[in-house]
Amino acid sequence: MAPDPLSLVILGGGVWGSTLASLGRAKGHRVRVWSRRGELALEDAIAPHQGSVPAIVIAIAMQGVQDLATRLQALPLSPATILVSATKGLDPQTWQTPSQIWHAAFPHNPMVVLSGPNLSKEIDRGLPTATVAASEDGSAATAVQNLFASENFRVYTNTDRLGTELGGTLKNVVAIAVGVCDGLQLGQNARAALITRALPEIVQVGTLLGGRVETFYGLSGLGDLLATCTSPLSRNYQVGYQLAQGKALDEILAHLQGTAEGVNTAHVLIQLAEQRQISVPIAQQVHRLLNGQITPQEAVEALMERRLKSEVPRA
Template sequence: MQNPKLVTIIGAGAWGSTLATLAAANGCSVRLWSRHYSQSLKAMLEGADIVLSAVSIKGVRAVITEIQSLPVSSETIFVTATKGLDPATTLTPSQIWQKAFPDRSVVVLSGPNLSKEIQQGMPAATVVASTAAVAAKVVQAVFSSSRFRVYTNSDPLGVELGGTLKNVIAIAAGVCDGLQLGANAKAALVTRGLTEIIRIGNCWGAKTETFYGLSGLGDLLATCNSPLSRNYQVGYQLALGKTLPEILAQLEGTAEGVNTTQVLIQRANQQKISMPITVEVYRLLQGEITPRQALEALMLRDIKQESN
């Protein structure tokens, strides 16, 4: 890689650590920071060309507030690799970053990226999206390799929503497999789930075609078909009879789909968006219905045209 960059990654969980390894393999100088580390964030940001946030959605605002109080170069590119929706505002992570730094380039990194597979050297691809094309290309060069293919995209909202909304469908897919409903049922669920994701995305201003790419359909397929997915595991374990608190206590990391479902319901009610799968996942997570009752509610809905 020409002109190796100094990259600071905030969040030393599985995904942040994986991205740090990818950037370092390309010759970049990488600083990995967590609140549990002794180094100050100020020292870690000094001279950084790229600042990438890989914290969970609940930690995004605190990180941004801290960075706003620190000296950061006007040339620094901010990258968000968080998948989720802010409970207080229903904003996406990139919208929160852009609102806090309106004059800076913000790039979204999202795709079908199960960190354990990438750590094992297995091939994968992702998307970096921004309205600032030059910034997206810089980030693309930092993370691209023979085993990690990075594409650019000009629809950051669509890329971000694809990676966020599929977590809700992944919970439903886990339920489907946990109940041993078969390939036909799961194919129908995932396909209708994509339709629901596109409906929401269009309403919020994202482009339809984005959801047929890696960060939409690609991420949906990976997450709905892998036991490595935390959101899939939530649904699967619920189908086996475990309670949500039990499941979350045993998970390594955060299942963002649980929070996303609650935020989606809140916003859908305001905007009157039809989200039948999300509604049943929400009722299931709230303990209002059993996994099988959720399935029956979806199967007994009024019949209609597929395009609706």
């Protein structure tokens, strides 16, 4: 016997939010989608309707997270409702991840991060992929796993919420760099070298911020890094690629379908790295490129001209 359908709320009607809504409907859930430009009021979106609301999935751009969290605090939200963050980014004011903002606003609600190598257009075509539902609350992670898991959308669980989130966030900066590499037609060797050298940079930052090393070698780390850095479907990759073609950043972002979170993340990451005295050479060049301080060619030259050293740092 199939389980009774549940009412699932998606906050965010963009590309990723729409894909998650489709996945929920495919599982037989009653799905309500709220967006800032839609007609459905926020309070009506989260109100129980024809059954319980086991989870609210937040799939909005990073810039809107803090404001939406404040708005939700003014509404009656059951402490049993699982909050699922599907946003990848860092807050420019607090340097916090989305789930950290949500957890601070709703400390009594279970908090889950959903992240992995998930290109929306491929999922919409019914192509197979896998993702991670991460939470310190194992039952909440399992509940989200069951909400979305299907034949073509395999969901794994993880207890490292922060590491899972940071893997999906930090790789967006690398995707911009790889887009530049491909836009300049530097070849597969250069792309492979760049992605490989970017991984320890991600691990260094991610573990310093509280993630576990092994998480960054899983689906939400290395898996997401490979998907985002090797596909023109990635918005962050497209930013780098088009910068290498000579287009201005403002023009690229104006015509991009959705948000390239790597742009904001690069700026926040550099502030964080400077305060913590972390070496992030790839992110540094991406930051300089996005600020118009160097050309794409100069960014690549700066990375190639770094002093020679051992591949593996000495203990």
